[in-house]
Amino acid sequence: MSTTTAPPLLDVRRIYAEPAALASPRGQQVVGRWPGAELVEVASHWQIPELHGDEANVRRWVRIKREALVLGVLKSLRARPNGRSADFIAPSTSNGCAMACAYCYVPRHKGYSNPVTVFTNIEQITGYLARHVRRQGPKTEPNQCDPTAWVYDLGENSDCSVDALISDNVADLVATFRGLPDAKASFATKYVNRDLLTWDPQGRTRVRFSLMPEATAKLLDIRTSPVAERLAAIDDFVEAGYEVHVNFSPVVVEDGWLARWADLLDALGDATSEATKAQLACEVIFLTHNEQLHEVNLGWHPKAEDLLWQPAIQEPKRSQNGAVNVRYAWRDKQRHVEQLLALIAERAPWCTVRYAF
Template sequence: MATVALPVLQDAACSTETDPKQEISAADAALAEGRLWRPRRVFITPDAYALPHGRAMLERAENFGAEVIRLKQNRLTGLSGEDERKAYALAKTSLAIVVSPPSARKLQPIPPSADWQFHLAQGCPAHCQYCYLAGSLSGPPITRVYANLDEILENLRGYAGTGKVTSTSAERAHEGTTFEASCYTDPLGIEHLTGGLQQTVRFFGQWDAPVQLRFTTKFAAVGPLLGLEHRRRTRVRFSLNAASVSRDFEGGTATVAQRIRALRRMALAGYPVGLTVAPIMPVEGWQTEYSTLFADVGAALDGVDAVDLTVELITHRFTAGSREVLLGWYPKTTLDLEKENRSEKRNKFGGFKYVYPRDRMSEMRSWFDEAVVRFLPYARTLYWT
């Protein structure tokens, strides 16, 4: 059987991958990482084509068999469909290579996760029926990747030492100034097309300042990241859920087992890691299912030296706008989007989300707090929401 050697880290501060025995079969690697997204068509704007990173992404997409559409203007066209479902299907099978606007480089805070959010891309190839991007991004849900990556990364330097989430927190100040890269995308799910996450990890590893890159993923193709000199300045969190929630509502993602395997590989490579347990749902037998999840994570991390693990606990919620969009995308969904089963939680801007009632939230929070301590006693829970 053909084998491929796993990369060995050059950074003395990070441990090398030792499981399994520095080698993994090609077949096992493919099975562990899941299938990669292959867009059917790739759009590229003139400004994006003028940049080396834009052309490199175009070449990668071509190598994966995508049809290339060179746009004549810096505006996306050709994504309309006869109805919302067809427009959704067209967008979800397309990739757009564009330049991020200047407004996107004026960073915004992202509590309670990190000091600042920045964007390598917007949109995601997965088909999660509870998608948090629904109602947040305008237009068809095409995945847009940004060609001006160097400009985006250099812009971050002006924000070091600022922020009000980790920079000023007694409990999290050791993380430094934190930058969240997965608010509007799953950067690992498109990394085989962009290469941008590798460049970003290297950028933070070389940045001589107390800073940290953070991203969350539902994918498992971590191979290209294992040998990077990250210097422990990147925390990768794997979005995990109860088996039935993932099975019923998370289309186009790596399996939970694949994500847990990827979590172990990243921890062995010296990365700080995390669990984003989201969106938590009190499905039938939820205590048993989430117990199994935490037990499986604990087993996967067994034997990893000095593992740095955080936990973020996020319950399911939706807005009136996102509900309308999701039901348009997934009209046959069995996801509970009934307003009558929820309480309204208002924000400081006058809007509101539908969340679980107070008694149910209190019950779940108490259970999850105890379960994390029981199954993962070395983990730090960052927040519950």
């Protein structure tokens, strides 16, 4: 009886590198992990025609994510105010992702496949963050982000659990926040990387496991850890010293969607201990899709668009950067939000809802 093995998440064959990034200790660490990879010097991580902005790349979408890696230097260090999931969005230590979720907004930034770019000036980034936290002083008023700590989102344009397979950037960030009593790091993830269990975060890093019903995830969450594996990891991360929350995201409206979410909430309850439930909270985020991404997806994963692109129940919304997004029609969405919140209150009353939209 033969068995098939899934291809590795990363099998790096070519590394595109800005010279300064390649010469840095962190750049050399990354190159050392894939010593057989071809090195290609580039002037800017933003301008690599064979990776970014070429429609032909749609045919090679997943292969590029698995085989290509980019090294760059982050030149603009800024912590942007947020106020929803976190108080601030931290400067990125990476951009792009090796996974390929069909609804992800990250590919819109660089176009098409958008493999991982690692920013190698990690000492500058962690130093900036430490200074920024100290300038805030103690948090004196609780908010939806956290009652006592300033929360910094680390992975706005990436998945930190995957980034940790590539370099020590995320480990360095966790270590930095371990020493900042007024602040807490936070990142959402769809990938279970058990190496993180050895990092001793001492409660100063919040991991948010993104969840959706298993059948929906099999269609939309491409190259991610199965939902059952994410559920099974939650208690272990709490025991390892992380604060663990969950993201119910994105919530996709489809036939039988509430029944599927009821099953997921029951599974979450079965998978978690009382200690985990006592600290658990969630964010609820309904699907927002993008016209350009819809067109890209039709070239490599059209079945996903049967679920994501539903003009009969969606309405356009133009974003601040001019992109045309679609979301569920406002009145219907309000009803759906109320339905899901009522379901959470019924099936998982121990799970605090931090916000829902």
